[in-house]
Amino acid sequence: MQALILVGGEGTRLRPLTSTMPKPVVPLVDQPFLSYMLEWLRRHGVDDVVLSCGFLADGVKAVLGDGERYGVRLRYVEEPEPLGTGGAMKYAEELLEERFFMLNGDVLTDIDLTAQLAQHERTGARATLALVSVTDPTAYGLVPLNDDRSVREFLEKPGHDEVTDSNLINAGAYILEREVLAGMAPAGTNISIERDLFPTLVGDGLYGCPSNRYWLDIGTPGRYLQATFDILEGNVETRVGERLSASGMRLLDDVRAQGRVVGPAVIGADCVVGPGAIVGGRVVLGNDVRIDHGARVESSVLLDGVSIGAGCAISDAIIGPGVTVGPRCRIGDGVVLGRSVRIGPDNTLAAGVRIFPDVHLPDGAIRF
Numbered sequence: 001m002q003a004l005i006l007v008g009g010e011g012t013r014l015r016p017l018t019s020t021m022p023k024p025v026v027p028l029v030d031q032p033f034l035s036y037m038l039e040w041l042r043r044h045g046v047d048d049v050v051l052s053c054g055f056l057a058d059g060v061k062a063v064l065g066d067g068e069r070y071g072v073r074l075r076y077v078e079e080p081e082p083l084g085t086g087g088a089m090k091y092a093e094e095l096l097e098e099r100f101f102m103l104n105g106d107v108l109t110d111i112d113l114t115a116q117l118a119q120h121e122r123t124g125a126r127a128t129l130a131l132v133s134v135t136d137p138t139a140y141g142l143v144p145l146n147d148d149r150s151v152r153e154f155l156e157k158p159g160h161d162e163v164t165d166s167n168l169i170n171a172g173a174y175i176l177e178r179e180v181l182a183g184m185a186p187a188g189t190n191i192s193i194e195r196d197l198f199p200t201l202v203g204d205g206l207y208g209c210p211s212n213r214y215w216l217d218i219g220t221p222g223r224y225l226q227a228t229f230d231i232l233e234g235n236v237e238t239r240v241g242e243r244l245s246a247s248g249m250r251l252l253d254d255v256r257a258q259g260r261v262v263g264p265a266v267i268g269a270d271c272v273v274g275p276g277a278i279v280g281g282r283v284v285l286g287n288d289v290r291i292d293h294g295a296r297v298e299s300s301v302l303l304d305g306v307s308i309g310a311g312c313a314i315s316d317a318i319i320g321p322g323v324t325v326g327p328r329c330r331i332g333d334g335v336v337l338g339r340s341v342r343i344g345p346d347n348t349l350a351a352g353v354r355i356f357p358d359v360h361l362p363d364g365a366i367r368f
Contacts, residue, residue: 001117002097003046005037006088007105008054008079013219016338016356017320024051024105025063026224027303029231029240029284030251030266032063033218036108036238038070041101044113047072050095051105052088054079086191089176090184097178102193104172108227109215110237111173116209120175123149126205127180127198130173132215141170141194143208151206154198168208170194171215177205221318221336221352228301229282232264240266250280259291268304286321309345326363 007024017026025032034051041049049072053060057078067074077092089102101113111130120128129151131143142155144166154170174193180201185191198206214236218227227236232249234241244251249263257273262280268287273279276294283297286304291297295312302308302319309327317335325331326345333350337343338357346364355361 001046002048003101004050005103005105006052020339022059042071051076084190084192086193090187102174106219111211111213119209125207126177128175128207130171131168131208131210132171133167137167137169145208
């Protein structure tokens with residue numbers, strides 16, 4: 001079975017993390033984000049994956065390679081310019097088989113694709129959409145169904161007055177028959193599959209497959225942290241979650257820990273946790289991270305090469321690679337620090353502040 005994954009976006013909502021690295025390969029716990037999707041697809045029999053790339057495509061290739069380590073064949077198509085979801089699919093048409101999965105590349109999920117495929121075959125569908133229920137569907141595509149699971153209508157980002165008897169949304173995981181591409185505008189045209197293709201299939205082979213499995217769009221810092229916590233706590237099916245569960249909720253790779261490490265936590269190679277320091281719970285440290293004496297880190301992600309000074313308190317923060325934080329700083333409440341930022345001693349950062357790569361804050365410059 002084949003899958004087409006759309007990974008062409010710039011990841012603007014995740015900046016400054018994505019200012020220097022492509023969103024598909026931003027580290028999530030201990031591996032590139034997109035590798036979770038590749039593992040999920042492989043569990044459901046997908047062995048041929050086409051990545052539709054745009055922004056920083058070379059960076060994606062450099063990290064994921066040919067897919068061998070994930071047990072799939074991985075090929076790349078580079079859009080010359082953003083073409084929309086339908087345009088990206090049409091641009092990759094020559095590589096697509098008669099039936100394929102199509103997936104948005106910014107979702108962490110363990111939806112049962114095997115069950116979705118079985119329904120697709122049973123109904124003789126031309127397109128089957130994975131659907132999940134959410135409390136507020138207005139930011140997504142609302143998909144009410146008929147009793148036979150055929151799609152009654154397709155409402156892209158409906159207003160509150162349009163949300164009536166259904167809260168099922170488009171989960172960005174489709175099974176498509178290649179024939180549906182025939183009536184689309186030619187390759188190179190900017191087309192939305194949600195707005196320009198699916199409405200034409202209502203009553204003509206468009207079905208939905210509801211799922212109650214885990215699903216999360218990780219496109220914002222808050223959701224990136226939530227995805228991290230859900231992996232650590234086993235709320236979504238992943239290999240690293242299985243390893244954590246089997247190891248007492250702590251994965252420590254050659255760590256020098258004079259302080260405490262509280263699970264769930266994943267700590268990379270060559271990290272140092274100084275005397276009196278506390279790391280965890282719900283913490284990920286990349287490789288070569290240093291936590292000085294008396295510091296506290298909880299519910300946060302610190303990527304490779306981060307250094308946290310003595311007496312700091314870090315909570316609900318994302319700290320990019322190579323960041324240095326001076327002593328006695330307080331950083332929390334959704335703060336994101338980009339690559340190689342330097343924070344002088346006695347700064348307090350909160351309220352979702354984002355600091356872009358290579359910025360230097362002097363001692364005591366910000367106090368929320």
